[in-house]
Amino acid sequence: MTVPGQRTGLELVPTAAEKGTKKEFTSDQEVRWCPGCGDYAILAAIQSFLPELGVKRENIVCISGIGCAARFPYYLNTYGMHSIHGRAPAIATGLATSRPDLSVWVIGGDGDFMSIGGNHLIHALRRNVNLKLLLFNNRIYGLTKGQYSPTSEVGKITKSTPVGSVDTPFNPVSLALGAEATFVARTIDSDRKHLTSVLRAAADHRGAAFVEILQNCDIFNDGAFDVLKKPETRDSAVVRLEHGRPIRFGPPGADGGGQKGVRLTGHGGLEVVDVETVGEQSLLVHDETHDEPTLAFMLSRLGNVDDGVTPIGIFRSVTGPTYDDQVNAQLAAAEQAGPADLAALLASGDTWTIGS
Amino acid sequence: MTVPGQRTGLELVPTAAEKGTKKEFTSDQEVRWCPGCGDYAILAAIQSFLPELGVKRENIVCISGIGCAARFPYYLNTYGMHSIHGRAPAIATGLATSRPDLSVWVIGGDGDFMSIGGNHLIHALRRNVNLKLLLFNNRIYGLTKGQYSPTSEVGKITKSTPVGSVDTPFNPVSLALGAEATFVARTIDSDRKHLTSVLRAAADHRGAAFVEILQNCDIFNDGAFDVLKKPETRDSAVVRLEHGRPIRFGPPGADGGGQKGVRLTGHGGLEVVDVETVGEQSLLVHDETHDEPTLAFMLSRLGNVDDGVTPIGIFRSVTGPTYDDQVNAQLAAAEQAGPADLAALLASGDTWTIGS
Amino acid sequence: MTKEVRQRERVIIRFAGDSGDGMQLTGDRFTSETAEFGNDISTLPDFPAEIRAPAGTLPGVSAFQLHFADHDVMTPGDAPDVLVAMNPAALKANLKALPAGADIIVNTDEFTSRNLSKVGYATNPLEDDSLSAFQVHAIPLTSLTVKALEGFAITRKDAERAKNMFALGLLSWLYNRPTETTLAFLERKFAKSPELAKANVTAFNTGWNFGETTEAFTVRYEVKPAEMPAGLYRNITGNTALAYGLIAASVRSGLPLFLGSYPITPASDILHELAKHKRFGVRTFQAEDEIAGVGAALGAAFGGALGVTTTSGPGVDLKSETIGLAVALELPLVICDIQRAGPSTGMPTKAEQSDLLLAMFGRHGEAPVPVVAPRSPSDCFDAAIEAARIATTYRTPVFLLSDAYLANGAEPWLVPDVTSLPRIDVAFATEPNHAKADGAPEFWPYLRDPATLARPWAVPGTPGLEHRIGGIEKADGSGNISYDPSNHDTMVRLRQAKVDGIARDIPPLEVDDPTGDADVLVLGWGSTYGPIGAATRAVREAGGKVAHAHLRHLNPFPANTGEVVRRYRRVLIPEMNLGQLALLIRARFLVDAISFTGVRGMPFKSGELADAIEDVIQS
Amino acid sequence: MTKEVRQRERVIIRFAGDSGDGMQLTGDRFTSETAEFGNDISTLPDFPAEIRAPAGTLPGVSAFQLHFADHDVMTPGDAPDVLVAMNPAALKANLKALPAGADIIVNTDEFTSRNLSKVGYATNPLEDDSLSAFQVHAIPLTSLTVKALEGFAITRKDAERAKNMFALGLLSWLYNRPTETTLAFLERKFAKSPELAKANVTAFNTGWNFGETTEAFTVRYEVKPAEMPAGLYRNITGNTALAYGLIAASVRSGLPLFLGSYPITPASDILHELAKHKRFGVRTFQAEDEIAGVGAALGAAFGGALGVTTTSGPGVDLKSETIGLAVALELPLVICDIQRAGPSTGMPTKAEQSDLLLAMFGRHGEAPVPVVAPRSPSDCFDAAIEAARIATTYRTPVFLLSDAYLANGAEPWLVPDVTSLPRIDVAFATEPNHAKADGAPEFWPYLRDPATLARPWAVPGTPGLEHRIGGIEKADGSGNISYDPSNHDTMVRLRQAKVDGIARDIPPLEVDDPTGDADVLVLGWGSTYGPIGAATRAVREAGGKVAHAHLRHLNPFPANTGEVVRRYRRVLIPEMNLGQLALLIRARFLVDAISFTGVRGMPFKSGELADAIEDVIQS
Numbered sequence A, B: 001m002t003v004p005g006q007r008t009g010l011e012l013v014p015t016a017a018e019k020g021t022k023k024e025f026t027s028d029q030e031v032r033w034c035p036g037c038g039d040y041a042i043l044a045a046i047q048s049f050l051p052e053l054g055v056k057r058e059n060i061v062c063i064s065g066i067g068c069a070a071r072f073p074y075y076l077n078t079y080g081m082h083s084i085h086g087r088a089p090a091i092a093t094g095l096a097t098s099r100p101d102l103s104v105w106v107i108g109g110d111g112d113f114m115s116i117g118g119n120h121l122i123h124a125l126r127r128n129v130n131l132k133l134l135l136f137n138n139r140i141y142g143l144t145k146g147q148y149s150p151t152s153e154v155g156k157i158t159k160s161t162p163v164g165s166v167d168t169p170f171n172p173v174s175l176a177l178g179a180e181a182t183f184v185a186r187t188i189d190s191d192r193k194h195l196t197s198v199l200r201a202a203a204d205h206r207g208a209a210f211v212e213i214l215q216n217c218d219i220f221n222d223g224a225f226d227v228l229k230k231p232e233t234r235d236s237a238v239v240r241l242e243h244g245r246p247i248r249f250g251p252p253g254a255d256g257g258g259q260k261g262v263r264l265t266g267h268g269g270l271e272v273v274d275v276e277t278v279g280e281q282s283l284l285v286h287d288e289t290h291d292e293p294t295l296a297f298m299l300s301r302l303g304n305v306d307d308g309v310t311p312i313g314i315f316r317s318v319t320g321p322t323y324d325d326q327v328n329a330q331l332a333a334a335e336q337a338g339p340a341d342l343a344a345l346l347a348s349g350d351t352w353t354i355g356s
Numbered sequence C, D: 001m002t003k004e005v006r007q008r009e010r011v012i013i014r015f016a017g018d019s020g021d022g023m024q025l026t027g028d029r030f031t032s033e034t035a036e037f038g039n040d041i042s043t044l045p046d047f048p049a050e051i052r053a054p055a056g057t058l059p060g061v062s063a064f065q066l067h068f069a070d071h072d073v074m075t076p077g078d079a080p081d082v083l084v085a086m087n088p089a090a091l092k093a094n095l096k097a098l099p100a101g102a103d104i105i106v107n108t109d110e111f112t113s114r115n116l117s118k119v120g121y122a123t124n125p126l127e128d129d130s131l132s133a134f135q136v137h138a139i140p141l142t143s144l145t146v147k148a149l150e151g152f153a154i155t156r157k158d159a160e161r162a163k164n165m166f167a168l169g170l171l172s173w174l175y176n177r178p179t180e181t182t183l184a185f186l187e188r189k190f191a192k193s194p195e196l197a198k199a200n201v202t203a204f205n206t207g208w209n210f211g212e213t214t215e216a217f218t219v220r221y222e223v224k225p226a227e228m229p230a231g232l233y234r235n236i237t238g239n240t241a242l243a244y245g246l247i248a249a250s251v252r253s254g255l256p257l258f259l260g261s262y263p264i265t266p267a268s269d270i271l272h273e274l275a276k277h278k279r280f281g282v283r284t285f286q287a288e289d290e291i292a293g294v295g296a297a298l299g300a301a302f303g304g305a306l307g308v309t310t311t312s313g314p315g316v317d318l319k320s321e322t323i324g325l326a327v328a329l330e331l332p333l334v335i336c337d338i339q340r341a342g343p344s345t346g347m348p349t350k351a352e353q354s355d356l357l358l359a360m361f362g363r364h365g366e367a368p369v370p371v372v373a374p375r376s377p378s379d380c381f382d383a384a385i386e387a388a389r390i391a392t393t394y395r396t397p398v399f400l401l402s403d404a405y406l407a408n409g410a411e412p413w414l415v416p417d418v419t420s421l422p423r424i425d426v427a428f429a430t431e432p433n434h435a436k437a438d439g440a441p442e443f444w445p446y447l448r449d450p451a452t453l454a455r456p457w458a459v460p461g462t463p464g465l466e467h468r469i470g471g472i473e474k475a476d477g478s479g480n481i482s483y484d485p486s487n488h489d490t491m492v493r494l495r496q497a498k499v500d501g502i503a504r505d506i507p508p509l510e511v512d513d514p515t516g517d518a519d520v521l522v523l524g525w526g527s528t529y530g531p532i533g534a535a536t537r538a539v540r541e542a543g544g545k546v547a548h549a550h551l552r553h554l555n556p557f558p559a560n561t562g563e564v565v566r567r568y569r570r571v572l573i574p575e576m577n578l579g580q581l582a583l584l585i586r587a588r589f590l591v592d593a594i595s596f597t598g599v600r601g602m603p604f605k606s607g608e609l610a611d612a613i614e615d616v617i618q619s
């Protein structure tokens, strides 16, 4: 949601004479993901979506950590850095803060962002740095050949957990909301249209935009999101959040909308109800612009892949001051206040002269 | 909240023949905090509270990072480790997982836990390791002589932010809830009774118990919590959460309870209301045992010191499997399954014999 | 037809194909047949860096090299005598490694124009004369296999997959290998689907018979069994041996093993292996990052466990601060660094020895840490036990420096008798060790054992020994915080003296100098042992004289090291780095040691080392 | 009464009191009076480790030492001639530092039995004969001040606080200092409350007059002005000079300064200082930890900023992995390590030189980084500019190794003419630098400048130069990912050659050897410059011959270093560590350099160094 008069995410990024093409945004590097990896779909979507932003290609930077997902920058014909595991959000913070004329995209896997890089992620969100942070969540460590990750379901059998993992996973959306994130969304690798719309909103958002992309790892966690993709299950599993619209899902009912709906309970929770029985008017109307993240947080707890019901879309999108804008405003103010005179600085404080 | 039949936090810790004394729990080290530091009050409270637990003193371990708060272990006559900045939760995880017979307390400041140690904290909470994590939140870096911290209010003027800080602080309670914490509470250094009751509940809780203690730094952030302490303001500022009781605060009304109350709004939020007008029955009744953290999260957003209204008490206390218990259960199961025969292990796989 | 049989002392075979072609398995199988037969062996897999690079591409090539002989083998071999290439990519990727005259067995079915162009072959190398220097055996492996499996109730895909068994059968015939282990293995592997088992066995036999009957092969080779000490053998990789060594150390010390680790290539397999052995009381903690991994291990050590962390270079960087804490706390901790090619992400699957100085100096302040290095895959077992022994005896973190080559390389291992393993005696403190002024007993956590300078290890749960330790400088003895200048000076020197003193407790550096009158010493450490050994052997066979000494302990050095290096006219130090051991030896002993360095992510070829040695001998 | 006036060449005064007694301020004031007067000066504060240890305790003592003379001063001095002790703790904490015959000025008002027992004085040292070796001036400073301020409209507390001004007045009289600066300062400081200003001025004057009139002082001292180059001077600490140097480098290079940092003693003040200078376009980012601090600086560098990170030992440990990335990315980055006593938390407020080998080798893989070190507080300014020059010219991370002693120590600084500062020319890439096979222009991010071997710096926003960089090994030139073995070998050696090549671009090592025929060389680096300089001076005054060379560049060494160290019969290397530079010199040049080490958290005393030098000369 961009508020009139409010700066948008790309406001200070120079616009291109004419929109580029997908081809122009595709680098000459051979793509090295496993055949069938969900990353291909995301790459294709982003390569065609970026030109639409209409900003100069040379002012787009893509920064990643390490992992399969993190190979992403090599395949985009923009400026890019494939850095080290977990540190991309920190590196990007320095770049974005010192270069307001850039559109900075940060990409990482669930190990990169949620495990080793968790602290940098939550601090980037808290500061509301103008970054687009895309989490490719395949719920597994791909590049290191299949250990469980902080988003893997309990009981996961992997090389490092031969009798099953025992720790509760993070819900990335809940964690981001708990970390004061101003823009939080979830989408799916295979849903090109939804993915693109969410990314467009993220690009428009001024500040840190966190997008969890559910991504299939063909080799080590294949089918992790099938329930959201299979025709027979997806309707009752995927809850599409749309701003201003009552939250409905499930197979279409008489009125064409989903048969199931989401409603507030009397004790601070949500419940799934049958729309025909309760009537659409009693359903919760999604509002991504709430100043407080409480409603968004509730929605993040509605369910996840493991129990089927999985909300996707924009949970929260509120405008607030960004770290980089304010830092640069402080600089501008100081520069206003008076000229930067190096000689004067060096000679400041108590001085004395030794005559010759 | 401990559920009957459920293990309590201290279940596997050997009990002492007779309760110790505060004196026995006080080490011979000279306390080195500034005169008037809030840490003294916390220390005194804990030194007298620990003996009440009735477990053997030698089975209590206190682990801290670095900071003024982190000096804590030196002053307790238990086992202790003053480790390095931010890492105490990780170190404690290793100790607690391998030694279920210990009661492990982890202590750190807002820099230690929320800045450099943020990732270890949220992962310890997510895993639900049987640790008691006490955050001494003075909203400043004390030991390094007064820089702002991730819990400092926006606009804070410090040595490192001469024209004011620009980043949104964390709300430690919200962050912990977003990180799947099973026990989350807040209390105040100066309220000995409340502090002690919260710590007792934390000790009883099996799993990770996160307690934010609002602590005054006399030297670099004096008075940060005065609004919660000054007789003229505290009644309308402090919201005491008590399980099963309607949430009321403010100066006592006709019925002796606080004049103000907290109520659910129709759109997933909370509002402060006048109890006489709306009637107590319409108030939100606090329930720390909700399986979902949604209600606790809402309460964490009710307000904070900066806008006066500050909920204290136990936001959430639910029982769930702990990391350490499950790891040890897997070991026990494996040991059941058969003897550990080193010779057999070494000779496993394809072997062949070279005759002599 | 009966074929000529030629004798060979040694043979090097490289199986190469697409990641999907099962070359690693084929290599493993041939290895156990060969082990069964009684040859000595050394093997090395060569995985692609990508998980699954697109099929048929160069990055997708997966290879496995095996060296077997009628005498003891020291390396997987320099150049293959035989290359099995399952597709054009495998041929192209490995051709430059082949010496003239080598045999090449190619699967012609894969040499389609599409596959050829994928790897940039303008023309088919099997048809132009680009392979004229080699003995090419062009065989339609896939179609022959599929044909042989007609009538089996299996999918076409499964039939094609069996082509690696056909190739294995052919090679087994060529070198006259015993086939029982493979047939047994196939029954085990496909126990769930007998049809597949039958099919693969058939493919294997067809391959064998193909060799027997085809004109393509006129000779068979025989490699006599090697003389090896009697006993029970198994093949073992460095990472497995290292994991077993840690378990053995836990058993022998009675300390429960706690591994705090974060996955990283090429160390992850140690975590995977240890995670399987819960019945030994092994706890494996997959941490959120390397800092938490080593932190948790240190916390467990405080509680009386054998604390271990496993990682590779990037992880060591991150663990530095915690290792420094361990130095100050003087608690046992084993840090296993499976070195890979750096700097930064570098080449994660490739080997290097470039973390030695990091292990020595990679912490702020004066923070000495003992360093131990294995010399071969199976030696990782003994090195791990030694690292644990030093750590627990001296209450100190210890570095164990393996590398990607040792980690994935394998060799036959004479399974040791458990009772013969070193026993590690760790006595926890149970009593106060000091008296207050008023005579009351108290516990001083930094009152040292005069012999080892180790401090007492009092674990939580021990009544009366409650104490606090931390990273701030401590008063000698009492362990209380102390900012006293001379106490700090004392403590810094005590910590150094403790580590230096370990030299009294380790065997002297042995020199291998058969003639006893060599005047050139080759000094090595770690995984260069095999290549150096093979090189010195070659030099000696050519009549040259050269001595070889190999350091297991890099810090401290064995007590006689200075005496050894000064004894020779020239000291040559080959390293897979830019001369890190050389720097230490030169600084310590002022000997003008010559560095021979190669930083190519792979072991030295014994040939290049032999040349280097010859040069020094001539110099 | 008129008093005898004695001439002195040099005087060392130490002001000591409770943290609350304002000793730092008193010292600062006396320093500027003395600077104003024209003496040369060196000062060193000694803060307590605790923020505010309980009043009157030993840990609560705060001191400030000042050395001034009629000639150039090299250190804050070994032993004070005068100790001002505001309470028993201050007396007890500093007594052992005093030579026999020293003057002690004590505030008798604080010598209550309670205060005495607090620090374990059984009897009052002013009454027993334990101070008989000194000239004790027992003065009731507090009561005299309070009495003098009767009638002022200020609180009793404020009156008592003014006792430090009384003491300052007394000392100013004793050494005949000009008082204008202090009086002006007091007016400024208390501008808001004139009454307090008057009171403090009165206290100061009363102290002065007290000296004039009391019997307690029979002599005054005079220290003539020193010969110093003409010009404008100011007093400056190492941390301030370092911050100014970074700003100057930013101005001279035209690159905006970006500091990514996390607070840590003793480096925090650089962050605090830089945060003040936003008008210079300086961005200071207080990160969540050290890794984020250096990461953000590297990110900013990718964007074309002068990326800097400031920290101390524990922070360097954590930054290691990111510094290794910077080595692979070949981007400019300045890492300022304000060394403190380690290992681990160690003694955070104390100085040490024990991070040299960490800076050299503290990263996995072969990851060479240039290292630069300042020799005095004001030299931090020039060293910072030099570090930035190397970083930007060679596109490499650079270590700047200061320490706690330089950071907080201060000395007069001849303010440089801005136009005389080195100018740093950084040319960003703007055009493609290579042609594709088809002749189309393209940009190769790793095509090096043949002279410097630096790669082009193309910042985002530059059309046509879009490129990707990363930590995986890159193909020489194109910068594409490459796992080619020999390319890796080439790149490893290229990165090393680039750093080694800097030796061509730095001044030769200068030797200070007045007589030109010394046969002993003292080689130092960093903050030992002052003590070594003072020691060699003492040795020479005693008729000994000794040469002194001091390294600003530790990696690479100046081209003539080997020639220099080989020129002398003996080379002595004093270091505040266990011999880290010595190890590098011995390894590189095979010279049997002798280490003289002290690890006490404080600078060497020139006396102990002089003795050590004498021993070597005799040897």
Ligand SMILES: Cc1ncc(C[n+]2csc(CCOP(=O)(O)OP(=O)(O)O)c2C)c(N)n1
Pocket: A066, A067, A068, A069, A070, A084, A085, A108, A109, A110, A111, A112, A113, A136, A138, A140, A141, A142, A143, A144, A149, C262, C263, C264, C265, C290, C314, C315, C318
């Ligand atoms: C400091 C460090 N630790 C560990 C590794 C090894 N490593 C590389 S990627 C990765 C995790 C990969 O999982 P994820 O981030 O989810 O990305 P994916 O491969 O699944 O896309 C790990 C542990 C590393 N490269 N650097």
Ligand SMILES: Cc1ncc(C[n+]2csc(CCOP(=O)(O)OP(=O)(O)O)c2C)c(N)n1
Pocket: B066, B067, B068, B069, B070, B084, B085, B108, B109, B110, B111, B112, B113, B136, B138, B140, B141, B142, B143, B144, B149, D262, D263, D264, D265, D290, D314, D315, D318
């Ligand atoms: C790795 C590392 N970085 C930085 C420091 C310096 N340091 C010590 S404590 C601290 C923060 C203190 O603040 P907090 O954690 O809130 O504790 P407090 O002193 O306020 O109780 C910092 C930055 C350190 N000791 N180690």
Ligand code: SF4
Pocket: A032, A033, A034, A036, A037, A038, A039, A068, A069, A138, A142, A143, A216, A217, A218, A219, A220, C051, C052
């Ligand atoms: S391992 Fe999984 S995530 Fe990685 S490239 Fe292959 S399919 Fe994709």
Ligand code: SF4
Pocket: B032, B033, B034, B036, B037, B038, B039, B068, B069, B138, B142, B143, B216, B217, B218, B219, B220, D051, D052
């Ligand atoms: S600085 Fe603040 S937090 Fe630290 S001891 Fe002093 S008052 Fe307490």
Ligand SMILES: [Mg+2]
Pocket: A109, A110, A111, A136, A137, A138, A139, A140, A141, A142, A149
């Ligand atoms: Mg993943």
Ligand SMILES: [Mg+2]
Pocket: B109, B110, B111, B136, B137, B138, B139, B140, B141, B142, B149
């Ligand atoms: Mg704090």
